[in-house]
Amino acid sequence: MARHLLHRLWQSALTLVLASIVVFAGIRALPGDPATAMAGEEADPATIQAVRARLGLDQPLPVQYLKFAGRALTGDLGVSTRTGTPVGELIRATLPVTVQLAVYAMAVAVLAGTTAGVLAAVFRGRWPEWAANALSLTALSVPTFWLGILAVLYLSVHLGWFPASGYVSPFDHPVRGLYYLTLPALILGLTHSAVLQRQTRASMTGTLSADFVRTARAKGLGGTAVVFRYGLRNSLIVVVTVVGLQLGGLIGGAVVTERIFTLPGIGKLTLDSVFTRDYPVVQAVVLVITASYIVINLLVDVLYTVIDPRIRVSGRSR
Known part of the structure; x- marks a missing residue:
């Protein structure tokens, strides 16, 4: 296990280095000049x-990248060209909001998606499966921004439920904080639960049709025990994989939702920084999100061996 973990850490570190190069080059390829934006359009040459x-933009790109990587290793992500605030402070102030929203949303997705997936797999060919498939198809088809606007209009403005x-930070006021985060x-x-529902249904349908499940039923094992002890447990690999991918996507993709509900998260920070050409902030935010995605996938790989002992750390089955 230790050898496998070290191997995955090495791979993750290499991936992070390559990602930092791509991020650095991509930011430099964007139109506009941060020096011009900082000095003003009417400033003289x-x-x-x-x-x-002063920003070090007159140096060759390899030198700029090495300085950026060296500072990033020490926790120095630069200074905002718009406000003069250290980028690390901006990220520390906004990232917890996005993480809280992502974890809350993933809890909703897991609860709704796995429940609908289990019902669709157990009641194949009947109305629960049709209803679960219709709801998942609707959730996949409706854009998040449109659903968010409708929710604000009807659930907040007209009904006043949210x-x-x-x-409000849940750490300061737990009940009120969760109340403010509930609607977003x-x-x-619900949007991400559709993917979980379809994956859980497909995995459980195959598992419940396997020979060992039919043998368990023939020995008199109850239906509930078969569904949860054999069906859902053997489908957890798929569920954990999807949750890991979705959680990373939630952290990086909450820009629209944070904008609609005016949440001071990292998505709103990124959007504001793009509009003002605050490249150090954009560069650091993308790098942090990439690192978060890599760490989440590393944790998912480790969880595989915990969920299913048949999976060896070498990647082969016993």
Whole structure:
């Protein structure tokens, strides 16, 4: 296990280095000049050149990348060209909001998706399967931004069940904080639950048709025990894989939801930074999200051996 973990850590570190190169090059390829944006469009060339020299943009790209990577290893992600605030402080202030929203939304997705998937697999060919498939298809087809706007109009404005915008930290006020995050988490979670429902249904349908399940039924094992002890347990590999991919996507893809509900998360920070050409912030945010995605996938790989002991750390079955 230790050898497998070290191997995966090495792979993750290499992936992070390659991702940092891609992020650095992609940011430099964007149109616009941060020095011009910082100095002002009407600034004279000498002022713009002085700003470029102060930001280190007049140096060759390999030198800029090495300095950026060296500072990033020490936790220094640069300074915002728009506000002058260290980027690390901005990320520490906004990332917890996005993580709370992503975890809450994933809890909703797992609860709704796995429940609907189990019902669709158990009641194949009957109305619960048709209803679960119809709901998942609808959730996959409806854009998140449109669903969020409708939720604000009807559930917040007309009915007053949820606040239309704002954020309260669950660490300061647990009940009120969860109340403010409930509607955006429901919008994000229901959208991602559709993928979980379809994957859980497909995996459980194959498992419940296997020979060992038919043998268990023939020996008199109850239907509930068969479904949860054999069907759902053997489908957890698929569920954990999808949850890992979806959670990484939630952290990086909550831009629209945070914008609709005015949540001060990392998605809103990224969007504001793109509009103002605050490239150090965009660069650091993308790198942090990439690192989060890599860490989540590493944890998923480790969980495989915990969920299914037949999976060896070498990647082969016993």
